[in-house]
Amino acid sequence: MSLRTTLGHIRGHGSAKTGTTQGALQRLTAMALVPLTLWLVISIVAHVGSSYEHMHAWLSSPWTVSLMLLLLFTGMVHAQLGLQMVLDDYVHGKCIKSVSVIAVKFATALVGVYAAVSVLRAAFVGV
Amino acid sequence: MTSRTRPLSPHLQVYRLPMLALMSITHRATGVVLAIGSLLLAFWLAAAAYGPDAYAFAAALIGSPIGYLVLLGFTVALYYHLFNGIRHLVWDAGWGFEIPQAYKSGYIVLVATAALTVLTWAIGLSI
Numbered sequence: 001m002s003l004r005t006t007l008g009h010i011r012g013h014g015s016a017k018t019g020t021t022q023g024a025l026q027r028l029t030a031m032a033l034v035p036l037t038l039w040l041v042i043s044i045v046a047h048v049g050s051s052y053e054h055m056h057a058w059l060s061s062p063w064t065v066s067l068m069l070l071l072l073f074t075g076m077v078h079a080q081l082g083l084q085m086v087l088d089d090y091v092h093g094k095c096i097k098s099v100s101v102i103a104v105k106f107a108t109a110l111v112g113v114y115a116a117v118s119v120l121r122a123a124f125v126g127v
Numbered sequence: 128m129t130s131r132t133r134p135l136s137p138h139l140q141v142y143r144l145p146m147l148a149l150m151s152i153t154h155r156a157t158g159v160v161l162a163i164g165s166l167l168l169a170f171w172l173a174a175a176a177y178g179p180d181a182y183a184f185a186a187a188l189i190g191s192p193i194g195y196l197v198l199l200g201f202t203v204a205l206y207y208h209l210f211n212g213i214r215h216l217v218w219d220a221g222w223g224f225e226i227p228q229a230y231k232s233g234y235i236v237l238v239a240t241a242a243l244t245v246l247t248w249a250i251g252l253s254i
Binding site: 027030031033034037038041044045046048049052055056059068072075076079082083086108111112114115117118119121122125 | 158165247
């Protein structure tokens with residue numbers, strides 16, 4: 001066991017240089033989500049009451065698949081960062097904080113992958 | 128313990144939060160709501176992938192009165208988070224930090240949220 005303080009352990013090593021990664025990624029995904037969400041809302045409104053065939057044809061077009069996958073990826077990364085920020089601020093206690101943050105990471109990954117696979121299946125497997 | 132009888136500073140719930148503080152916490156709340164709303168998007172995409180029957184079921188569920196109410200809630204949350212998010216990006220760029228400017232941009236966000244929600248539903252329902 002070392003008698004050195006934790007400050008003594010880390011002094012002189014400099015910063016980890018990753019302090020702004022989450023904040024920067026939160027803003028980068030936010031910028032990407034501005035046009036992507038507007039596209040989604042306009043697309044959904046434009047397809048109100050459409051038949052399955054019409055909807056399926058739209059969902060299978062290369063543009064739709066590309067934008068939908070980008071929306072899902074950036075959206076779930078943005079959601080994970082935001083939810084983690086809320087948990088970091090309001091959940092106290094090391095154990096419950098770690099467990100809830102890990103649960104959020106797993107859940108957002110699952111929802112994102114499930115939705116993305118659904119898009120790909122709808123596009124490539126057909127009706 | 129004489130300190131027990133000394134006055135305590137009022138808790139957060141005692142204060143009437145100023146508009147800017149309310150808008151700040153609402154940004155977080157709508158963010159959490161939208162993260163939950165991603166489940167609905169995943170459900171809808173999965174229904175499209177499973178075929179016409181599953182899609183008809185999902186469309187009927189979303190088209191029910193409760194489905195419309197949930198969708199209306201997500202529309203408000205989405206527009207609020209989108210416009211207030213742009214406000215945050217503008218702040219990140221270093222613009223609009225004065226308190227009168229913050230109030231002005233806050234009112235713009237609220238008016239834009241209400242206007243776009245009404246516009247989106249007016250177009251959606253008229254199609």
